[in-house]
Amino acid sequence: MMRVYQIEHWDGPRCLAQAEVLAAFLEVVLPDDWSNFAEKLSGRRSLSAHVALDGQGRLIGLKLGYERNRGVFNSWMGGVAPEARGQGIAGALMDAQHAWAKEAGFRGLETATRQPNRAMAILNLKAGYLISGMDATAGEPTKILYYKSL
């Protein structure tokens, strides 16, 4: 069933205020330790999220990032609720994030995916990212790095 949803932009203070909601969502889409999420977000330059909300205002999609290298927006994490996948929500969130980053004056975007994450690799390439490197640090999951000029 196609879902009705809308995309909103949350600025840094809004992300911090909603840190628990974001962490609860991430627990489902990217199982990991998301405790003290507000702390992990605080102090990040240009912290910004694009969220997809369903008709009841529930969070069903997220794309969140911040400025790590000057002038480049780092798209740090994201995901779509399992029951809402396959309907273009991740693609729509990326489009919104990239348009926002360009408008905000960033010269480029960077992101990274774990090497086996085929869906995100396809999405990133479709959204205009190019592979810029690989991070194969011993003891860590291998990551593919991407960059997109705006």
Ligand SMILES: CC(C)(COP(=O)(O)OP(=O)(O)OC[C@H]1O[C@@H](n2cnc3c(N)ncnc32)[C@H](O)[C@@H]1OP(=O)(O)O)[C@@H](O)C(=O)NCCC(=O)NCCS
């Ligand atoms: C990856 C993820 C965000 C995709 O969300 P989605 O809303 O289902 O994606 P979309 O519907 O926008 O898909 C857009 C395109 O991406 C590709 N794609 C999406 N899911 C895919 C999959 N499982 N396998 C292969 N390609 C896939 C397709 O090309 C798709 O276009 P198409 O439907 O025209 O074929 C979602 O599966 C997810 O949340 N996964 C777990 C969390 C995660 O991996 N987050 C990223 C790590 S930071």
